[in-house]
Amino acid sequence: MNAKFTRRSLLKAIVAATVSPVLISSVNAATIPHIVVVGAGFSGATVAKYLKLWAGSSVQVTIIEPNSTYVSPILSNLVLNHQKTTTDLSFSYVNYSQKYSINMVHDKVSHIDKTAKTISLENGQSIPYDKLILAPGIEFEAVSGHDFTKVPHAWQAGEQTNLLKSQIDAMSDGDSFVMSIPASPYRCPPGPYERACVVADYLKNSKGFNNCTVTVLDENAGIIVEADTFGAAFNEYGINYIPDAVVSSVDSDNKVVNFSIDGGAIQSLAATTLNIIPNQKAGNIVFSAGLNSGNWAPVNPLNYESTMAADIHIIGDSQGTGMPKAGHIGNSEAKICADAVLRSLNGLQPDPAPKTNSACYSPVSSSTATWLTIVYEYNSSTQSMQPVSVPNLSGGYPAASSGASTRNYNNMFNWAGNLFSDTFS
Amino acid sequence: MELNSKVEKNLNKFKLTQGLLISSLPLLLLSCTGSGSSDSDSTTNNDSTNIITGLVPGTLIEAFCADGSYYKTNSIDNNTAEHPFSLSIPSGIDCRLVMTTNEDNPVTRIITPINFSASGTESGLINLTNNLDIGYVPLELEITNIVDENSDNVVDSPLTIALSLPSGVTIKSVSYDLLDEDGDGIPNVYEDDDQDGIHNSDDDDDDNNGISDDDEPDNKDNDHDGIEDSYDKDDNNDGLKDEEDNEDNKDGLKDEDDNSIDDINKTENDGEDEVNKDEDEKDEDEKDEDENSEGNKSDEVNQEEEQNNPDTSETTQLQAVSYEVISGRLLASQCAQCHGTNGHSVTEWDSLAGESANEIIEEMREMKAGDEDPLMQAQAHGYSDEEIEALANWFATQSSNSHDD
Numbered sequence A: 001m002n003a004k005f006t007r008r009s010l011l012k013a014i015v016a017a018t019v020s021p022v023l024i025s026s027v028n029a030a031t032i033p034h035i036v037v038v039g040a041g042f043s044g045a046t047v048a049k050y051l052k053l054w055a056g057s058s059v060q061v062t063i064i065e066p067n068s069t070y071v072s073p074i075l076s077n078l079v080l081n082h083q084k085t086t087t088d089l090s091f092s093y094v095n096y097s098q099k100y101s102i103n104m105v106h107d108k109v110s111h112i113d114k115t116a117k118t119i120s121l122e123n124g125q126s127i128p129y130d131k132l133i134l135a136p137g138i139e140f141e142a143v144s145g146h147d148f149t150k151v152p153h154a155w156q157a158g159e160q161t162n163l164l165k166s167q168i169d170a171m172s173d174g175d176s177f178v179m180s181i182p183a184s185p186y187r188c189p190p191g192p193y194e195r196a197c198v199v200a201d202y203l204k205n206s207k208g209f210n211n212c213t214v215t216v217l218d219e220n221a222g223i224i225v226e227a228d229t230f231g232a233a234f235n236e237y238g239i240n241y242i243p244d245a246v247v248s249s250v251d252s253d254n255k256v257v258n259f260s261i262d263g264g265a266i267q268s269l270a271a272t273t274l275n276i277i278p279n280q281k282a283g284n285i286v287f288s289a290g291l292n293s294g295n296w297a298p299v300n301p302l303n304y305e306s307t308m309a310a311d312i313h314i315i316g317d318s319q320g321t322g323m324p325k326a327g328h329i330g331n332s333e334a335k336i337c338a339d340a341v342l343r344s345l346n347g348l349q350p351d352p353a354p355k356t357n358s359a360c361y362s363p364v365s366s367s368t369a370t371w372l373t374i375v376y377e378y379n380s381s382t383q384s385m386q387p388v389s390v391p392n393l394s395g396g397y398p399a400a401s402s403g404a405s406t407r408n409y410n411n412m413f414n415w416a417g418n419l420f421s422d423t424f425s
Numbered sequence B: 001m002e003l004n005s006k007v008e009k010n011l012n013k014f015k016l017t018q019g020l021l022i023s024s025l026p027l028l029l030l031s032c033t034g035s036g037s038s039d040s041d042s043t044t045n046n047d048s049t050n051i052i053t054g055l056v057p058g059t060l061i062e063a064f065c066a067d068g069s070y071y072k073t074n075s076i077d078n079n080t081a082e083h084p085f086s087l088s089i090p091s092g093i094d095c096r097l098v099m100t101t102n103e104d105n106p107v108t109r110i111i112t113p114i115n116f117s118a119s120g121t122e123s124g125l126i127n128l129t130n131n132l133d134i135g136y137v138p139l140e141l142e143i144t145n146i147v148d149e150n151s152d153n154v155v156d157s158p159l160t161i162a163l164s165l166p167s168g169v170t171i172k173s174v175s176y177d178l179l180d181e182d183g184d185g186i187p188n189v190y191e192d193d194d195q196d197g198i199h200n201s202d203d204d205d206d207d208n209n210g211i212s213d214d215d216e217p218d219n220k221d222n223d224h225d226g227i228e229d230s231y232d233k234d235d236n237n238d239g240l241k242d243e244e245d246n247e248d249n250k251d252g253l254k255d256e257d258d259n260s261i262d263d264i265n266k267t268e269n270d271g272e273d274e275v276n277k278d279e280d281e282k283d284e285d286e287k288d289e290d291e292n293s294e295g296n297k298s299d300e301v302n303q304e305e306e307q308n309n310p311d312t313s314e315t316t317q318l319q320a321v322s323y324e325v326i327s328g329r330l331l332a333s334q335c336a337q338c339h340g341t342n343g344h345s346v347t348e349w350d351s352l353a354g355e356s357a358n359e360i361i362e363e364m365r366e367m368k369a370g371d372e373d374p375l376m377q378a379q380a381h382g383y384s385d386e387e388i389e390a391l392a393n394w395f396a397t398q399s400s401n402s403h404d405d
């Protein structure tokens, strides 16, 4: 029930409790299951849509999401080189929610009461759930001195993307761009390498600056995906790539990053434009609800239910199955979760052999792109998802494009167009 | 004590309600949706309507619907005590009804939210894909007979009408409803959050903070119906849909000259304006403290209630979900990221809906073998022959032109 008990409901409750058996029986009448979805990004918007697509009016679905417009991080590196605007990547929930009869509440969830099965919003309202699905994306680990409003991460899209864009636009020939890559796992494995290429290409080929430097500080021991393609592009652009570089602090006013290589002495590097992408973890609500183990939320990959609480499911970047943190596969997980939740409401077990898939297209210039793809299957002995073993596919998974091409660049928009519409319309 | 007499009054009203068992006949002649309409609300055509009819003492009848739309009508005086009314509401959309007697007199008017009960379910949420006649509704005409603790002319608990439902009419029992956030059966518009005797939709300052609601930066729900303005088809509840209503937030500005977010069509920068957003949230917090100040008392009594009656809150049962596990559908949904929902592509890439099972199976076989499309080759290898057959058979059930299911 609701915390915001009014006098009327109170009176009604007294009548019900003390004298009227008829009313009590109506209190016990079966209600339509209420599924609350927290966060409407790639995974949350997909799960809400598919719950309604598959179960219609026999379930009630409410989304809690603070923003009335979602700006897609997918393709957002193309804002930096003026191929797209954040408006092009923006999605409203108005037609979407009316089409599927989804309740939209624009607020943030601040608390989960697992026993009473209610969530509280920042505005104080409390909402009951029968099933709760958390899709809050990522949160950043704090870096000493890092002020996002001066040194953008641009790893959640919108204002941050435009801030980084305007800083790059303000650069002159001879200026320096320095970015950091977080320790894996983080959101979108190829994304930071892609960004380094897009920015280097933009400075050199669009602005015609031959004397700018682009430096990449990677906390990982080497390029973690598509190493051949990105390595070749780094060479072509003359990108200064430094692996095993751990950022220790940032001077946001002076755009200086302090880091150490392989545990060595602290070094400093000053930049004209500094883009620090901090290490990542599950959304805050996962931590405040005590649903994390380490930085992510452990779940059963058959239904994405938390292994730490019943009737709470976690999908998208926050979940800790080991599958990549990406929008395409977040959409994929959402459908497995929707199916499992609907089965469970009818007392059925989840599909014992779910399959998910991932695809990332990475622009590496204003006209070429690469891709990466994997199909995952459930391994019942390890109870986890693993890439399907594909002896007849040379190289196996992850499969990647043989190099960057214009064909890939054009296909990137065919892919994203359907992914966006499968998620937000 | 005062409370006792109120309870008694409540009981009297209750007896009245119990005696009221109306069986309604589907009015086939009036039906305007035809037969075979789907019961899935995701496929509803928002423009079709159904008619709800009945008999009342002279009354204003209002409907508040989940898409924010608002409908009203007055009963017709036929010189008897039972005036007929007829109100069109949208098909397949959940709505709540409120009836007001003595509607022209602000002192004696009585506002009565309506609940329906049918086969064990009691709720104010009604969903029509067929017409419904609710028979005679015995509304109170004498203001002194109603229970109205805060004197805002709204009865403190809804009047329940028992019905036997024709097909195409559902009463929905839900644990959360945007139109009635506290679940007491009184729609948000007729709540009186600040308990000042003026219900929210008439209250220009519904949190009693001295600032007119129109001037509050966090006023996102102009008509107080629970549906935020950008999702509200009629955000000033004047019975005109916003798209037809050139002046819909009562600020005197025509929509096209108005920068505030009052339209059904969103403005581009809503989500990006995060600094403002934070301010909004703070304002909501403030307003909230006001609302909670009377919450303590309710909590106490509420606890007592739970002690006396431990069962009531625990035994909420859930209705079965109409969900069938369909072979191949979940697998096929994993193609949608690239080929569109249910196989309807919106880009140059192929739609899979409308292809025969054999075509899809054959294509997947070719994809595995050849390297014409390396990404699709890599994907095809991820699925066994049985899986490919199952998803292909499911796609074959999808017609090429239906876009939604």
Ligand SMILES: Cc1cc2nc3c(=O)[nH]c(=O)nc-3n(C[C@H](O)[C@H](O)[C@H](O)COP(=O)(O)OP(=O)(O)OC[C@H]3O[C@@H](n4cnc5c(N)ncnc54)[C@H](O)[C@@H]3O)c2cc1C
Binding pocket: A038, A039, A040, A041, A042, A043, A044, A064, A065, A066, A067, A070, A072, A073, A074, A075, A076, A077, A107, A108, A109, A110, A135, A136, A137, A138, A154, A155, A156, A187, A188, A191, A283, A284, A285, A315, A316, A317, A318, A325, A326, A327, A328, A329, A330, A359, A360, A361, A362
């Ligand atoms: C440059 C870049 C390129 C990328 N390219 C690709 C690509 O090619 N392919 C790919 O698959 N992925 C790509 N991604 C990754 C993809 O964008 C993310 O993995 C995806 O957005 C994650 O989806 P999600 O639903 O988990 O989280 P999000 O999309 O971040 O959504 C989370 C939502 O939850 C809301 N929220 C958070 N906390 C709360 C709360 N307490 N209450 C209510 N709501 C809350 C937020 O407001 C947000 O809207 C890329 C990312 C970047 C940055």
